[in-house]
Amino acid sequence: MTQKIKIKEIKTTHKESADRFNPSNRIYVRAAYGLFQKIRKLTGWGLILLFLTIPMIRWDGHQAVLFDVDKQQFHLFNMLLFPQDLTLLAWVFIIAAFALFFFTTYLGRVWCGYTCPQTVWTFIFIWFEERFEGTANKRKRLDQMPWSFNKIWRKTAKHTGWLIVSLFTALAFCSYFVPVETLYRDFFTGQSSMLVLLMVFIFTFSTYANAGWMRSIFCIHMCPYSRFQSAMFDKNTYSVGYDATRGEKRGPRSRKIDRSETELGDCVDCDLCVQVCPSGIDIRDGLQYECINCGACVDACDETMDKMGYPRGLISYTSEQILEGKKTKLMRPKIIGYGLMLVVMLGLFFINIATLTKVEMEILRDRTSLYRENVDGLIENTYTLKVLNKTIQPQTYNITFSGLKDATMIGPKQVTINSGEIFTQPISIAVDPYDIKEKKRTITIKLTNLDDSDEVIQQDASFFLGL
16 A cells, blocks of 8 residues: 555643543543533533423323333323334434434534533532532642541532432432332332332442543443544534644733734643543644533633633634635535435334324134034134223223124123223124125224224124134
């Protein structure tokens, strides 16, 4: 091969970021304020409230969203789904995947920076650190100090807050699988089953460990998204970037010095972009897979630019094309392809929902004999009707059949089926054999909703008069 791949050698100049891959090297995240942090906080709190309140919603006397694994029933507002309907879940995952591909190609890792639970809960836990231990510098000094009453009570208060948040996060998650009206009551009265207690413990520990201790370690070393994001990125993808042309050569200077009086670029080398980064990286070294696109460094840099009297945007949401002085192409084959696939998958998903039946019926023939002759000389065929009510209310149906003249049905003519019930009902159909010449005929058994005559469930079955 004659072509060589160009590489960029990055020399680490920041002591704190030199060993950021070492899990024992803790990152003390400095608080950032600005437009993107307001957006992130509003988005995060909105999603948290949604996560906490959805299980509390009641719908027609039932919990609106409940995945009852024990009964193998899944309540979604007015829909009652069963394991055979879980193809819908597959569609949801496919749609989520293509949505992730589409938005990542266009806006980079906005999912990670603004909506990922790992990021949202990490910033909540950092909030507790700031309340009880102070700013980043104070937290660092506190960790370096010997143990004292001041250090013990601050650490205890912080970890207590973490555990409380982790516990209610676990309870909120479990309330999607256990009825919420019994979950909290049984848990706080000590009446929960061992399985529920185990679930709560596991998710409490996971939240506490991930958001409190692992944080960026999880994003960097365990989350696969950071590894395959490069397959979706291109030069037109908007992500957090540093304008090296404008910023270099870096260096500190007084705010009183005019920009034209120095050979330095706009970057004053304040390192705030590194201090506010939850992953501890230096965005000035270029795009890195550890970057979660949260915009903290953008707000920190804009604040510095305002103080220096320089224009904002030294670090901004930009693309490689813009940094090279070119125009970004919004509509390109990759993003069009992902968008079309997303639309197609959404269409198929809603078609699947629209074609879901409220009631499923299955007709099983008697396995012992195809037919029999009763005491009246009539030929009988016996069937077993299995009816599944997939609505959230009891339903009453009339049972009728067609396809045989002057035939009679032995069994109930009307049945009531409870919500989620698999109703089993044997019936027999008898006919005078002298009225029919063929040995086999197709009949249709129908269920007509008593409250809605337009709702008719029907299925064909074979009626045998001989061999």
